Amino acid sequence: DQQVKQNSPSLSVQEGRISILNCDYTNSMFDYFLWYKKYPAEGPTFLISISSIKDKNEDGRFTVFLNKSAKHLSLHIVPSQPGDSAVYFCAASWGGNNRLAFGKGNQVVVIP
């Protein structure tokens, strides 16, 4: 049973607009959440993370929001750029270790 869920597998957005990616989880023991970005034929690369004790973390154009009561997190990219076109994976870990559970990913296409 998948513990990290990403619905709406694909998203198209105009350059300059905001991209919002959503992620839901079922395991209440998760205490660390991450977003990874993946281009075709490459490995995933780390984008941004958030600890369960926080509700927001911002890094440049990327902001992650965590709503623990709803077991939901989201990634906001603003403004979106053509180079942001990729697959984005939500991931989570628990128990203070680095063993990640991944969602299925969201394909983002940024239209110039």
Added chain:
Amino acid sequence: NAGVTQTPKFQVLKTGQSMTLQCAQDMNHNSMYWYRQDPGMGLRLIYYSASEGTTDKGEVPNGYNVSRLNKREFSLRLESAAPSQTSVYFCASSESPGAGNTIYFGEGSWLTVV
């Protein structure tokens, strides 16, 4: 700076054959991981090594063995390949096994079992 290097990049195996995926990292990281990604799925952890000399099962270890040869290298072996093991395999490493340590991934190895 190569980061995490996997070989081979592509491999076709017949059912029942064995093979080893090699992985090496040059970042002096303590922890290493093997993940697989199936079409339309997220990555799933096969095995990991928190530190040199230790290995542990992940979410989907059946049909695989691993060896942490030294601090740099972590290999994944398929003893008797099955079509269900057709997948993209990613090796990864992090400075330590604790949460929050960035995991760096290799470029992936595409394995097809016919």
